[in-house]
Amino acid sequence: MSTITDTRGQVALRHLSKSYNLNGQTLPVLRSLSLDIRPNEALAIVGPSGCGKTTLLRLLAGLEKADSGQILIDGIPVTGVGTERAVIYQEPRLLPWLTVLQNVAFGLELRGLSRAQAQERAGRYIRLVGLEDFRNAWPRQLSGGMAQRVGIARALTVQPEILLLDEPFGALDAMTKLSMQEELARIWGEEAVTMVLVTHDLEEAILLADRVLVLTNDGTPPSLVTVDLPRPRDRNSADFVAMRRMLMGKFGLH
Structure with missing residues (x-):
């Protein structure tokens, strides 16, 4: 976790549910999710397509509304976008x-x-x-x-108190992506900011996060994995490889 301490940027999810209507049928993507994100924490959200990763990030950003439940930032309910949050997308969208x-x-x-x-x-x-x-x-x-x-x-x-990132390096080539992951780890370490990162890349999640929220699309309850590895992290260390193998196992991969 970042060495800078701050009491701002605390996020609480309380019984958060969200579903979509698909061809007349209700498709639930989040089911009564409750979670506390600590100030200055780096949380990665991983899971297969359709599990609700980006939906959760959009709810945190105030770009969508939940069907039920509540999001609180520093104890205040989220009712829309706010200046205490900033979003980084896969494309930088520069003018x-x-x-x-x-x-x-x-x-x-x-x-x-x-x-x-x-x-x-x-x-x-x-x-x-x-x-x-x-x-x-x-x-x-x-x-x-x-x-x-x-x-x-x-x-x-x-x-911002909270930085929300939606697959920020997904469009980059492999070498640039590795470099940018290291840069983001450095930048987060220097800034007093809570970071929530959506990614398909399990290695990226382990490199950057204090905890990893694992979502599924088969109805299995979400799980939280603590990344108890020293920073800066070594992708080739035995503990890093073991953590990656463990996360892969949650998706039936070997």
Whole structure:
């Protein structure tokens, strides 16, 4: 867990249920899920397609409403989107007519900061993600990994309590993905932020998370796995490999 302590960013899920209507039939994806996410914790959510991973993230973001149950952040019920949460998607969705610096500062200007104030704070987070030399570059001049770094900087610059990530590296090539996972681990370690990460990649979950929430689509109750490994984590260590094997076993994989 991050060494920075903060009491903000505590999330409580209470008997959360969500279903969809598919061709006249009710398809439940979350069934009375209760969970406490600690301040500054990194939680990964894994499971097969259709198990409710992204649905849960959207509920946390306030982009969808649950059928029943409640989400509380710092004890306050979630009723929609909020400034204490920021979302990072698989595609960074940068504005092509703005430079890196302008993209990162954009949200701050919308919140009322002066351009000078916004760009000063944006510059800090551009340095944090290692893009100081590209602050004046256009999105079209960036690689996929660099563009995603801009997306991370843009999310962090509004200083959220909770960072929600939906398969943030799913569109990257294998080598860039490995590098970005290491970068995200470093960045989270430096920031006082609660992180909830949706991923299909079990290794990514073990590398980044304090705990892993395992969802299924066969009605089996969700389970929580504590990742009790020292940081920074070694993908090749015996304990890491054993943890990966254990998670694979939960999905019938060997």
